[in-house]
Amino acid sequence: MSTPAELRTALADRLTGNGVLTDCEWESAARAVPRELFVGAYFAPVAGSVPTGYRPVREGELGWLEGIYDDRTLVTQLDGRIGPEDVAGQAAVTGVPSSSSTLPSVVLRMWQQLGAEAGHRVLEIGTGTGYSTALGAHRLGDTDLTSVEYDPAVGAAAAAAIKAAGFSPRLIVGDGLRGDPDRGRYDRLIATCSVRYLPLPWLHQVEPGGRILATLSGWGYANALALLDVTGPGEATGRFLADQASFMIARPHDRPPRPTLDLLPGDESPTLIDPATLDDRTGGWVAQLAAPAAIRTGAGAQQILWDLSTGSQARTAPDPGGGWTVTQRGPVRLWDRVERALQHWQAAGAPREDGFGITVSPAAQRVWLGTEDGPGWDLPI
Incomplete structure (x- = not known):
């Protein structure tokens, strides 16, 4: 053995x-x-x-x-x-x-992508088991590393394990979406949980010229990893990376408990987009950008979108005569939004996530396709 x-x-x-x-x-x-x-x-x-x-x-x-x-x-x-x-x-x-x-390969790849070096002050959001934190402490030293964990029991177990491994970075139990409660200033921030949007405290705690590496997710549970350069207080710009990273969504950003879904009648129409496109990794990400308050179930030709905030629904089915039909009801035409977004994406050649970028300001957070003046979607902040 x-x-x-x-x-x-x-x-x-x-x-x-x-x-x-x-x-x-x-x-x-x-x-x-x-x-x-x-x-x-x-x-x-x-x-x-x-x-x-x-x-x-x-x-x-x-x-x-x-x-x-x-x-x-x-x-x-x-x-x-x-x-x-x-x-x-x-x-x-x-x-x-x-x-x-998380997979050691993902954790180590992300630490490398962050570009953190000895002397950089680094804030990690999501201590988890403490393994990632210990890797960071080994490379960067204890003094310049702070890690925040939301769950007290998880944080206590991580602290004991980190100490047993011989490291002593600064550890905090609290809401990592609020950053460091002592309002420290950092050169790098890495998140090992996913978020629906970039919390503004992060953007104010990372110095201009610093970097943030975080996974953007949503209630459709599609994920994309973004590397941003902080350009000023509350402002940043960056691009998504080709590498996939899937993390559990931060609990304050997670979707609310859902009641039983009743499929109700609605307006029926044809769709030009194959519903199975949503099963594609990036296709599902684009659909989530277009309908950020919706959850998705089903697969292939039979997809169901359900907006938790308005009760709006959309469901697709194969048409006996060929193609597909969609039934929509509620104040938000979910499939119309998804269809338009997927058409923009396909017209651009259906690039992977690294074909997208993100611009963040105190007023809005916009994901765009291709260039900053290309098609875009606002994140729900």
Whole structure:
């Protein structure tokens, strides 16, 4: 059986070999920080279960250590309150993942993309298990790193693990969307949760010339990773990156509990857009930009959009005569908005996320396609 050090070395070798690790300082961090200190137990999804069931995997069990050094996300909490230690035996439970240890490859790639170096003051939003924080402390030192965690129980566990790993960055339990409550000034900000829009406190705490790296998500759960340069107080501009990063949405930005969806009659019309376009990674992102208050279910030709703020609905279906039809009801014509956005995107050649940019001011946050004067959509701030 392999030792933790051997598994850690093998993981770092894979990430170096496949081009994820390109900076020798971050490679050193990957080889030094023991992930098993931060994930004493985790949930493994039960294959084929609907809804997804999760089985606890505890320290010392067969496959526990190998799972930790597999390059995958490890779910550590469900529904904001259930941990592996709360589940008896090997029983499977259902729930919505609310905390996790993200894939090491994603965490390390993002740290490199942030461009943080020794001497930079860095604010991390979302301590989580503390693994990412420890990597940052190894590379940057304790003094210039601050990390904020929303959940007190998660934050306490992370603090203990970070200390056990030999690091002592500044750790805060609080609402990371408000930034550092002491109003410190930073050169870099990295978020390991996703947000519907860039919180203005972040834009005021990062110095002009500094950078913010964050994942923009929404109630459709499409994600895109943005790297922004702060140009002034409350102002920034940047572009989305080709690399995908999917994080749990910050709890204050998460969608509200939804009632049972009743599909009601509405106005029927043909659509020129194949509804399956929404199943494409970027297609779903564009649809979310056009209808940011909508959740999406279904797949292929049968998509359902439901606006939680107005009750508006749109649902598609194949037309027996060919093509597709859409039924819409409510004050917001959801599919009309999505169709126009997808047509703009397709006319531009259907680029991936790095074909989009973002401009932020105190008054608005606008995602645009191609260039700043191209088609655009305002984020819901």
